[in-house]
Amino acid sequence: DSGVTQTPKHLITATGQRVTLRCSPRSGDLSVYWYQQSLDQGLQFLIQYYNGEERAKGNILERFSAQQFPDLHSELNLSSLELGDSALYFCASSPQVGGFSYGYTFGSGTRLTVV
Amino acid sequence: GENVEQHPSTLSVQEGDSAVIKCTYSDSASNYFPWYKQELGKRPQLIIDIRSNVGEKKDQRIAVTLNKTAKHFSLHITETQPEDSAVYFCAAIPSGSARQLTFGSGTQLTVLP
Numbered sequence: 001d002s003g004v005t006q007t008p009k010h011l012i013t014a015t016g017q018r019v020t021l022r023c024s025p026r027s028g029d030l031s032v033y034w035y036q037q038s039l040d041q042g043l044q045f046l047i048q049y050y051n052g053e054e055r056a057k058g059n060i061l062e063r064f065s066a067q068q069f070p071d072l073h074s075e076l077n078l079s080s081l082e083l084g085d086s087a088l089y090f091c092a093s094s095p096q097v098g099g100f101s102y103g104y105t106f107g108s109g110t111r112l113t114v115v
Numbered sequence: 116g117e118n119v120e121q122h123p124s125t126l127s128v129q130e131g132d133s134a135v136i137k138c139t140y141s142d143s144a145s146n147y148f149p150w151y152k153q154e155l156g157k158r159p160q161l162i163i164d165i166r167s168n169v170g171e172k173k174d175q176r177i178a179v180t181l182n183k184t185a186k187h188f189s190l191h192i193t194e195t196q197p198e199d200s201a202v203y204f205c206a207a208i209p210s211g212s213a214r215q216l217t218f219g220s221g222t223q224l225t226v227l228p
């Protein structure tokens with residue numbers, strides 16, 4: 001157990017629907033990062049939050065949004081889902097902006113399948 | 116922004132041989148370079164990292180070297196074992212306030228028995 005908790009582990013939904021992925025960071029970590037990994041692809045950075053505030057955006061579609069709550073857990077909302085959104089979505093946390101001392105700790109991911 | 120290139124994309128070695136994976140980065144201000152191992156369907160796990168003020172770091176069979184002048188860093192695995200088979204990602208943290216990791220495209224390492 002890495003200490004970063006992601007739920008659900010698996011999600012199957014239809015095109016056009018909306019889903020919410022949840023992440024609880026490791027205790028003490030203030031930064032949360034979301035990454036998308038499509039089949040046989042690398043890790044694409046989506047968005048970063050630090051202590052409740054958005055810090056950086058990567059290749060995140062306008063149909064996707066995220067937030068980090070006062071208890072530091074984060075949610076990634078994916079709407080108007082398309083087949084191409086099927087992927088593994090990872091959340092990672094680090095103890096400070098950039099996690100300089102320790103790097104990232106990844107959660108186990110949510111496997112999203114859009115049918 | 117930062118751009119990290121990783122080579123090779125696939126690598127097959129015989130058990131007991133060494134494996135080397137190389138990465139280059141574009142932002143000369145990047146100062147932290149971790150390596151992650153990802154087994155099929157599982158989360159990436161940090162296996163070793165190096166900071167820009169260090170040229171080499173070793174942890175048992177795994178070592179990482181950094182050449183700041185050339186802006187490249189490499190992962191070396193010695194005495195490879197079948198359980199080393201996985202996808203390996205290099206990454207870099209660029210300068211700036213956000214400092215999110217930029218990952219290379221990954222190397223599928225297969226250790227043949």
